Amino acid sequence: xxxxxxxxxxxxxxxxxxxxxxxxxxxxxxxxxxxxxxxxxxxxxxxxxxxxxxxxxxxxxxxxxxxxxxxxxxxxxxxxxxxxxxxxxxxxxxxxxxxxxxxxxxxxxxxxxxxxxxxxxxxxxxxxxxxxxxxxxxxxxxx
Numbered sequence: 724x725x726x727x728x729x730x731x732x733x734x735x736x737x738x739x740x741x742x743x744x745x746x747x748x749x750x751x752x753x754x755x756x757x758x759x760x761x762x763x764x765x766x767x768x769x770x771x772x773x774x775x776x777x778x779x780x781x782x783x784x785x786x787x788x789x790x791x792x793x794x795x796x797x798x799x800x801x802x803x804x805x806x807x808x809x810x811x812x813x814x815x816x817x818x819x820x821x822x823x824x825x826x827x828x829x830x831x832x833x834x835x836x837x838x839x840x841x842x843x844x845x846x847x848x849x850x851x852x853x854x855x856x857x858x859x860x861x862x863x864x865x866x
Contacts, residue, residue: 741783743841745775745799754799754838761807764832769805773836774798781843788843796844804835 742755748763767773778797781788788794808830816825 741781741841743778743782743797743799744780746777746779746793747775751779754841756838756840758838759804759835760838761809761833761835763834764806765803765834765836767803767834769803772800772802772839774800778841781841794844798842800839800842801836802839804837806832806834808832 740755742753744751744753746752747765750763752760752762754760765773776793776798778794778799779790779792781794781797788797790797809832810830812829812831814827814829817823
């Protein structure tokens with residue numbers, strides 16, 4: 724018996740892997756935790772974390788949260804892997820019969836990010852609880 728490809732496709736859609744669609748640098752990216760992406764240059768030092776708060780959509784298989792236009796309180800936490808330059812683009816201007824030629828190049832700078840986690844709205848950050856210690860009672864004798 725041959726496998727049904729429609730069932731395979733449906734099983735891929737029902738994965739419980741969480742993903743988000745974020746916007747940065749005027750472009751939109753679909754990101755998963757652990758994924759590496761190249762975005763327009765950000766002013767972040769290598770190894771530092773950055774919070775991307777322009778989250779347009781969060782989905783995890785069963786439920787989908789869509790922003791209008793963004794989801795308030797949601798963010799994507801990523802770690803910077805440094806900066807680089809993209810592939811060179813050649814710009815060649817030419818006018819016929821007047822001996823006009825101009826050749827220039829451009830390399831777009833980018834920042835490489837590794838997605839650490841996707842924080843949904845209302846999800847409380849894991850903050851350590853403050854432990855209050857009772858003050859020792861001081862008696863008249865000082866003991």
